[in-house]
Amino acid sequence: xxxxxxxxxPPLWVTIKVSFISLFLAFIIGLFFGSLNCISSKFxxxxxxxRFYVWIVLCTPIIIQIYAAxxxxxxVGIKLDVFWVGVIALTFNSAGYQIEISRASISSxxxxxxxxxxxxxxxxxxxxxxxxxxxxxxxxxxATANEASHLIKASSILSVIALLELHKAAINLQGNSFKFIExxxxxxxxxxxxxxxxxxxxxxxxxxNQSKSTKIxxxx
Amino acid sequence: xxxxxxxLYILPRVLKxxxxxxxxxxxxxxxxxxxxxxxxxxxxxxxxxINIIIRCFVEFTRGVPQLVQISIIYFALPYWGIYFNxxxxxxxxxxxxxxxxTIEIFRNAVLTLDKGQQEAGKILGMNKYQILIYLLYPQIIxxxxxxxxNELINxxxxxxxxxxxxxxxxxxxxxxxxxxxxxxxxxxxxATVMYLIIISVLISISRxxxxxxxx
Numbered sequence: 001x002x003x004x005x006x007x008x009x010p011p012l013w014v015t016i017k018v019s020f021i022s023l024f025l026a027f028i029i030g031l032f033f034g035s036l037n038c039i040s041s042k043f044x045x046x047x048x049x050x051r052f053y054v055w056i057v058l059c060t061p062i063i064i065q066i067y068a069a070x071x072x073x074x075x076v077g078i079k080l081d082v083f084w085v086g087v088i089a090l091t092f093n094s095a096g097y098q099i100e101i102s103r104a105s106i107s108s109x110x111x112x113x114x115x116x117x118x119x120x121x122x123x124x125x126x127x128x129x130x131x132x133x134x135x136x137x138x139x140x141x142x143a144t145a146n147e148a149s150h151l152i153k154a155s156s157i158l159s160v161i162a163l164l165e166l167h168k169a170a171i172n173l174q175g176n177s178f179k180f181i182e183x184x185x186x187x188x189x190x191x192x193x194x195x196x197x198x199x200x201x202x203x204x205x206x207x208x209n210q211s212k213s214t215k216i217x218x219x220x
Numbered sequence: 221x222x223x224x225x226x227x228l229y230i231l232p233r234v235l236k237x238x239x240x241x242x243x244x245x246x247x248x249x250x251x252x253x254x255x256x257x258x259x260x261x262x263x264x265x266x267x268x269x270i271n272i273i274i275r276c277f278v279e280f281t282r283g284v285p286q287l288v289q290i291s292i293i294y295f296a297l298p299y300w301g302i303y304f305n306x307x308x309x310x311x312x313x314x315x316x317x318x319x320x321x322t323i324e325i326f327r328n329a330v331l332t333l334d335k336g337q338q339e340a341g342k343i344l345g346m347n348k349y350q351i352l353i354y355l356l357y358p359q360i361i362x363x364x365x366x367x368x369x370n371e372l373i374n375x376x377x378x379x380x381x382x383x384x385x386x387x388x389x390x391x392x393x394x395x396x397x398x399x400x401x402x403x404x405x406x407x408x409x410x411a412t413v414m415y416l417i418i419i420s421v422l423i424s425i426s427r428x429x430x431x432x433x434x435x
Contacts, residue, residue: 064415154285157287
């Protein structure tokens with residue numbers, strides 16, 4: 001086990017890279033469309049399209065989305081490295097969740113905040129950017145950290161499109177050494193602390209948010 | 221634009237595969253409910269060490285990617301001398317994954333019940349197993365229905381991963397058909413629509429439970 005461990009480190013770096021790049025992209029997409037969703041009316045075309053998109057993402061397994069990205073992108077004429085295909089697939093999946101997360105946290109901000117910024121003479125965009133979003137992002141952080149751990153786990157599925165990340169590398173090593181279970185357990189022991197750390201961070205963020213909001217309530 | 225004739229031609233295969241998906245999901249959910257009830261009972265009624273062991277199991281099923289767990293079980297079962305076909309290996313893997321979640325669902329449901337219930341049971345002279353089985357568990361069945369249907373949705377999604385150990389469910393059949401006929405868009409669309417139908421129905425059932433059954 002000890003001798004194959006160094007050979008699993010570069011693939012581990014690929015796993016981390018692919019998950020965090022997708023998390024970053026999905027966060028931005030989710031924030032943008034989530035806030036658009038909150039501003040616009042319910043029957044606005046943008047609103048309907050994003051809801052349809054979220055529905056598609058939540059109702060299909062991620063492996064189908066990965067296959068779809070892998071098989072459909074070349075059909076449209078976009079030929080990318082398999083790493084970037086993986087990034088696109090994971091971003092597609094995660095953006096659906098991020099839109100929901102940001103929509104929920106923006107609509108959880110108190111109505112009084114909007115009214116206060118209106119009386120200060122701000123229009124809807126500047127009140128969104130300067131008043132609402134800074135507060136909403138703070139509330140989004142725990143769910144986003146959970147999403148990070150979800151993405152690290154999901155990145156193992158990218159092995160089906162032959163991206164050399166941790167799981168694929170372990171499968172390849174299995175073919176060389178025929179030590180099936182040892183390699184899988186070793187790999188599980190690499191995933192476990194990373195995922196547990198991210199969900200631990202999510203818990204801490206959640207608790208900090210809660211204690212802050214109770215403090216504000218006490219002051220009131 | 222779309223080759224509808226071909227889509228109709230492969231429809232029976234996809235429908236058969238979605239039956240396998242449903243079968244495997246319901247069987248694994250059933251087994252994981254049984255495991256969850258059993259282990260949550262053990263966790264609630266025993267001391268620290270057993271609780272830590274169960275906690276470790278739960279953290280393992282949550283912290284390790286499902287694909288890795290499926291491959292571990294796929295290789296570990298024959299290693300221990302247990303030979304199943306792919307279908308039952310898949311059921312074992314998904315029940316193992318699901319059990320981690322159902323244990324927590326049942327345990328949390330019991331812990332959110334009022335403390336007075338336990339005290340009342342104690343006064344009636346029940347021991348801790350009687351309190352759990354006759355007094356507390358009957359009350360949590362209603363409460364845990366919405367999270368259990370959510371868990372069923374997760375199991376259906378996870379069953380797509382069983383294509384890597386060649387269980388004949390929707391994703392595997394989709395792959396087979398794509399590489400048999402080299403038709404991509406039609407087949408992908410059909411598989412996606414199948415999943416959309418199954419999961420949307422399950423989601424509306426879980427919403428119904430959440431509205432009607434919240435105590």
